[in-house]
Amino acid sequence: MTRYILRRLIAMPFLVLGIVTLAFLLTTVTKGDPLTAIVSDRQMNDPAAVAAAKARWGLDRSLPERYVIYVGNLLTGDMGTSFITRRPVAQDVFFRLPATMELVLAAMLVGSTIGITLGVLAAYFRNTAIDHAARFFALFGSSIPVFWLGLALLYVFSVKWGVLPGPGRLDPRATPPASITGFMTIDTLLAGNVKLFIDALWHLILPAFVLGWAVAGTISRLVRANMLEVLDREFILTARAKGAGELRVVIGHALRNTLVPTLTVIGYSFAYLLTGAVLTETIFSWPGMGSYAVEAARGLDFPAIIGVTIVGGVVFLLTNLITDIAYVIANPRVRLG
Amino acid sequence: MTAIALTTFRRPSWLSVPLAIGIAIVLFWLAVTVLAPLVSPYAPLDMVGRRLQAPSWSHWLGTDALGRDVFSRTLYGAQHSIPIAVIVVTLSVAIGAMLGAISGYAGGLLGASIMRLVDVTLSFPPMLLAMAVAASLGPGLENATVAMVIVWWPVYARLMRAQVLEIREREHVEAAIAAGASRTRILFKHILPLCWTPVLISATMDLGQVILLAASLSFIGLGATPPSPEWGSMISDGASQFYSWWVALGPGLAILTIVLGFNFIGDGLHDYFDPKSK
Numbered sequence: 001m002t003r004y005i006l007r008r009l010i011a012m013p014f015l016v017l018g019i020v021t022l023a024f025l026l027t028t029v030t031k032g033d034p035l036t037a038i039v040s041d042r043q044m045n046d047p048a049a050v051a052a053a054k055a056r057w058g059l060d061r062s063l064p065e066r067y068v069i070y071v072g073n074l075l076t077g078d079m080g081t082s083f084i085t086r087r088p089v090a091q092d093v094f095f096r097l098p099a100t101m102e103l104v105l106a107a108m109l110v111g112s113t114i115g116i117t118l119g120v121l122a123a124y125f126r127n128t129a130i131d132h133a134a135r136f137f138a139l140f141g142s143s144i145p146v147f148w149l150g151l152a153l154l155y156v157f158s159v160k161w162g163v164l165p166g167p168g169r170l171d172p173r174a175t176p177p178a179s180i181t182g183f184m185t186i187d188t189l190l191a192g193n194v195k196l197f198i199d200a201l202w203h204l205i206l207p208a209f210v211l212g213w214a215v216a217g218t219i220s221r222l223v224r225a226n227m228l229e230v231l232d233r234e235f236i237l238t239a240r241a242k243g244a245g246e247l248r249v250v251i252g253h254a255l256r257n258t259l260v261p262t263l264t265v266i267g268y269s270f271a272y273l274l275t276g277a278v279l280t281e282t283i284f285s286w287p288g289m290g291s292y293a294v295e296a297a298r299g300l301d302f303p304a305i306i307g308v309t310i311v312g313g314v315v316f317l318l319t320n321l322i323t324d325i326a327y328v329i330a331n332p333r334v335r336l337g
Numbered sequence: 338m339t340a341i342a343l344t345t346f347r348r349p350s351w352l353s354v355p356l357a358i359g360i361a362i363v364l365f366w367l368a369v370t371v372l373a374p375l376v377s378p379y380a381p382l383d384m385v386g387r388r389l390q391a392p393s394w395s396h397w398l399g400t401d402a403l404g405r406d407v408f409s410r411t412l413y414g415a416q417h418s419i420p421i422a423v424i425v426v427t428l429s430v431a432i433g434a435m436l437g438a439i440s441g442y443a444g445g446l447l448g449a450s451i452m453r454l455v456d457v458t459l460s461f462p463p464m465l466l467a468m469a470v471a472a473s474l475g476p477g478l479e480n481a482t483v484a485m486v487i488v489w490w491p492v493y494a495r496l497m498r499a500q501v502l503e504i505r506e507r508e509h510v511e512a513a514i515a516a517g518a519s520r521t522r523i524l525f526k527h528i529l530p531l532c533w534t535p536v537l538i539s540a541t542m543d544l545g546q547v548i549l550l551a552a553s554l555s556f557i558g559l560g561a562t563p564p565s566p567e568w569g570s571m572i573s574d575g576a577s578q579f580y581s582w583w584v585a586l587g588p589g590l591a592i593l594t595i596v597l598g599f600n601f602i603g604d605g606l607h608d609y610f611d612p613k614s615k
Contacts, residue, residue: 018457026473135355139604143596145549147556148572148589155582275464279553283576293465294557297472309469313461320460 005325012321017071019313023306024070028063079310080303084295089307093289097311098182099169100288103281104273106208111215111273112266118216119223120255123231134224138217146276150210150283157206165203167285174199207284211276215269222265226258233257260330267323271316356605362598366591370415377409381566389581399583401574403564410566411587417567418595421478422547425485430540432486433493438532440494441501442524452498455491463488467550471559478567481560485550489543493536500532538606545599552592568592 054060061069073080079089122134157164169184170176176184177191185204188197230236231254239253274290281290289308296304348357369376378397379385384404385396392399398407436455440448458466467484474480504510505528513527554560555569563570568588575585 014453015457015460018453019460022457022461023469026469029473135604139597139600140593143545143549143593143600145552145556145569145572145589145592145596147553147576148585148592151572151576151579151585152582152589155579159580271462274462278464278468279556282557293468297468298558300472302473305469305472309461309465312465316462317460 001328004328008321008324012317015317016314019310019317020071020074021067023310023313024067026309027302027306074310079307082296082304082307083301084299084304089303092292092304093307093311095182096287096289096292099184099286100274100277100281100290102183102185103204103207103211103286103288104270104277106204107211107215107273107276107280108266108269109212110208111212111269112219112262114212115216115219116223116255116262118220120227120250122220122224123227124250126228131224134220138220141213141215141217144213145279146210146214147279147283149213150207150280153206153210154283164206165199167283169200169203169286170196171199171203207280207286210283211273211280214276215266215272218269218272219262219265223255223258223262226261227254230254230257260327263330264323264327267319267326270319270323274312274316351609353605353608355601355608359598359601359603359605362594363602366415366419366595366598369412370419373412373416377406377412379406379409381405381410381413382564389578389584391581392583398587399581401571401584402578402581407571407584407587410571411568411591413566414568414571414588414591415595417478417561417565418548418551418592421482421551422544425482425489425547425551426540426544428482428486429489430493430536433490433495434497434532434536436490437494437497438501438524438529441498442505442520442528448498451494455494458488458491459495461488464550464553467554468557468559471554476559476562478561478565481551481554484554484559485547488550489547492543493540496536496539497532500535501528504528504531538610542599542603542606545596545603548592548599549596552588 051060077090079093081087082089082092085092118134118137122131125131154166158166165171174196177187177193177196180187180190184200185197188194188200236249236253239249244253277288278290278293280286281288282294285291289312293305293308293312295301296308382405385406386400386404388400388402388404390396390400390404396406396408398411401407401410436451440451442448467481467488470484470487471481474483505523510523510527513523518527551560552567552569552572555567556573558570558573561567561570568591571588572585572592575581575588578584
């Protein structure tokens with residue numbers, strides 16, 4: 001087991017370098033001319049201005065030179081300057097990372113609560129209407145485009161019925177609290193403003209549900225399959241024979257024994273959530289990494305796109321690593337390939 | 338007669354209910370893809386009415402900001418989304434299976450480098466990588482297709498490699514080696530024919546996810562370009578006409594149903610191959 005963990009840890013720097021290289025290669029195949037994003041149309045006719053811009057962004061160097069410069073800059077935390085915001089990309093990304101994390105964690109909470117509940121119910125009431133409804137809910141969640149679901153729910157709950165707030169993290173008229181953690185729910189509490197905290201929580205409901213639904217489906221399918229296996233075991237029979245109540249048998253004995261695979265799937269669902277966050281943030285005007293990536297892609301802002309892709313890749317790699325290692329530690333019987 | 342025929346029809350044991358629902362939905366959309374020009378009331382690019390009309394008898398799903406018929410555009414949208422998904426999956430299977438088979442059978446430095454490339458590609462969140470590639474290549478459907486293939490092929494490479502590794506240890510392969518067959522012959526005649534089933538099943542199930550990915554790219558403006566009736570970009574139109582809810586309704590339901598169809602098929606196949614979970 002220690003060898004496995006060590007091997008995974010040693011592979012990490014190489015994978016990160018692979019990510020960086022692939023991301024850098026992307027900038028070299030670009031057909032869209034990034035100059036159009038930094039130089040105005042009139043200046044494009046002025047060779048001096050074009051050359052100055054190229055030199056400033058390092059576009060006039062040879063490919064290997066640019067690669068070495070790029071990797072060297074990355075090691076010092078320099079991901080270049082965004083063409084659009086004119087701020088360092090690293091600063092932009094880390095400024096926006098907490099908003100994405102808050103959304104993703106909220107979605108994870110929503111997704112696993114719904115998913116585990118449905119999975120347990122589906123297994124317990126196997127092949128009844130409840131089971132079929134849970135299966136349909138799960139399939140529906142992984143079929144619905146998040147960007148459309150977001151629009152539809154905003155229209156119904158915010159515009160038509162007015163029961164939930166519109167896009168954004170806070171009421172647009174409210175003054176946001178000082179950013180300490182970047183998590184709106186925590187920052188409002190740190191500022192001691194309970195009313196704003198409730199407002200922030202209220203704004204989280206729709207996007208977290210939109211993002212969490214698909215994950216809820218995957219989790220419920222897995223919990224159901226594992227519960228079915230466990231519910232047939234003899235220790236369940238023993239627990240019942242000893243007079244344990246049904247709730248205690250299902251939660252305390254059966255569900256408890258499916259926790260390892262459940263936690264694993266929740267860990268892996270992070271990947272899906274990061275992907276889904278890109279579109280959910282765009283719909284809900286959520287100022288996170290996802291909407292930043294979309295703005296960058298639309299504006300052909302290459303330093304920003306590449307920066308977000310690298311950070312996304314590294315975050316993704318780390319969560320999968322943590323999930324894998326946690327799985328091995330929690331379940332020593334697993335065969336290591 | 339038909340009533341009798343229907344009641345005497347017995348569902349074959351392999352055709353579970355989810356599988357049947359999935360196949361029915363997918364067949365429906367395949368029919369729409371082929372028949373769109375015949376069944377659509379209007380041409381997809383024609384401005385046929387006042388702009389942003391709510392649904393009515395003459396325009397079942399209303400009209401969009403340019404006065405085009407949303408229902409007709411939704412039907413024509415199938416001609417974009419479905420062929421693209423098929424192309425992306427076919428190309429990904431071709432590239433992934435080839436590289437996976439080489440990696441599994443040849444092994445060595447070449448095999449290892451292919452798998453490291455797979456590892457690196459799979460370390461990106463798929464949507465982010467697809468966006469970055471599509472943006473680098475420039476907006477447009479062809480580039481979005483290339484971007485999706487780049488994101489998708491490693492999945493099949495991994496699957497194919499695992500298959501080849503398992504099957505090359507079987508006894509019939511050993512017999513072929515003993516009989517003096519060449520390495521190429523062994524790979525093509527004795528190993529590959531046994532590897533395809535799981536790859537093809539997973540490819541079928543992936544079609545729905547690829548449709549979603551393609552629509553997502555178009556939604557953020559990196560896939561199909563206006564005025565083509567592509568579902569993702571139609572929903573993007575709907576987002577900018579937020580209060581005219583019908584503009585996004587048709588394409589949204591279209592994506593939802595066809596992806597649901599593929600997911601039902603996947604679920605049915607899963608039950609079939611893993612009867613324990615039924």
